[in-house]
Amino acid sequence: MIQLTALSGLGQVAADYDVLLCDVWGVIHNGRESYPEACAALTRFNETSGHVVLISNSPRPSSDVVAQLDQLGVPRSAWRAFVTSGDATRAELSRRAPGPAWAIGPERDAPLYEGTGVLTVKSGDQASFISVTGPYDDTTETPEDYRDRLTPAAQRGLELVCANPDRVVQRGDRLIYCAGSLADLYESLGGRVVMAGKPFGPIYDLALKEADRLLEGRLDRSRVLCVGDGVVTDVLGANRQGLDCLFVAAGIHGDQARGPDGMVDVDRAQALLAAETAHARYATLDLVW
Known part of the structure; x- marks a missing residue:
């Protein structure tokens, strides 16, 4: 050591x-x-x-x-x-094009998908995989807010691509949840997760x-x-x-x-x-x- x-x-x-x-x-x-x-x-x-x-x-x-x-x-x-x-996740998305992907995350993360050929949808019903950049609203939401929404997707065997493995980050004097915390939840539900970041x-x-x-x-x-x-x-x-x-x-x-x-x-x-x-x-x- x-x-x-x-x-x-x-x-x-x-x-x-x-x-x-x-x-x-x-x-x-x-x-x-x-x-x-x-x-x-x-x-x-x-x-x-x-x-x-x-x-x-x-x-x-x-x-x-x-x-x-x-x-x-x-x-x-x-x-x-x-x-x-x-940057690293875009290659994972391109391999799954055209999807469609259930894109979970705030609107500011939309540039992730540009040029990958992946179509995005707002629920898991029509998706062939899930892509998570973070909660829709990281100022108020926690991973538990997604349990009921993600459970059917895990049962269907949808793969989840996590674009940010961080669980939490500091914003000012607060800790906020990131995509990694949702990926942890999805794995606990029996879902498969792919990550390319640290x-x-x-x-x-x-x-x-x-x-x-x-x-x-x-x-x-x-x-x-x-x-x-x-x-x-x-x-x-x-x-x-x-x-x-x-x-x-x-x-x-x-x-x-x-x-x-x-x-x-x-x-x-x-x-x-x-x-x-x-x-x-x-x-x-x-x-x-």
Whole structure:
């Protein structure tokens, strides 16, 4: 087992890496505002050490999410490439075209389907599979609101494509449910689920392809560091890929790993990881230089 080391900042290990595969929501913004110190740390890495590839479980194509980053004040200098679960999921959708797909999620996620050839419907009665980007209304709904609707689909044997494996994310000072929580419910009902985002391989294939492009074909996986706050997505994804990981222990975990000195408590951080049979090389509370 890798020994977890507490860092005071990314600068302590930046020289050891050419690429950061950095999570977005919970690490560089909370859905309402960006984190200036995290953005500054990524910018400095780009300027002095290597390349930052943002790797997000957003269910929308990366090209559609860039505007959101701009609006939240994430500077373009903080990243060199961007891949999303939506990017990776589009291939799964295209393989199932024309569907139709019962598209569960808010209207803002409609760009996911553009160009895939998939027709979308609003119920499972006429669908050949289900595609979930999140609850229709993530401000009020919980997975339980979908139990009665999803049960007949599971009984019919419809496959569910989950475009965002995250179970929850932080929005401001609240945690909101994501598509992953609906996928968990569907599996509990006996349904089959397919995911391409973190921690699954397809999104890492895309991200490492971007990293190799930035490095002009000189990618060395031993010099890639994954950064994220989600144990079952970011950390387990890094573990499955055999990549080093910096666990940002605040994020969705709040103060659970905060020590009495205000710094990350290694034992508490290790407990969060061990609960999911995950491991990381480094831990910090927040991403700073």
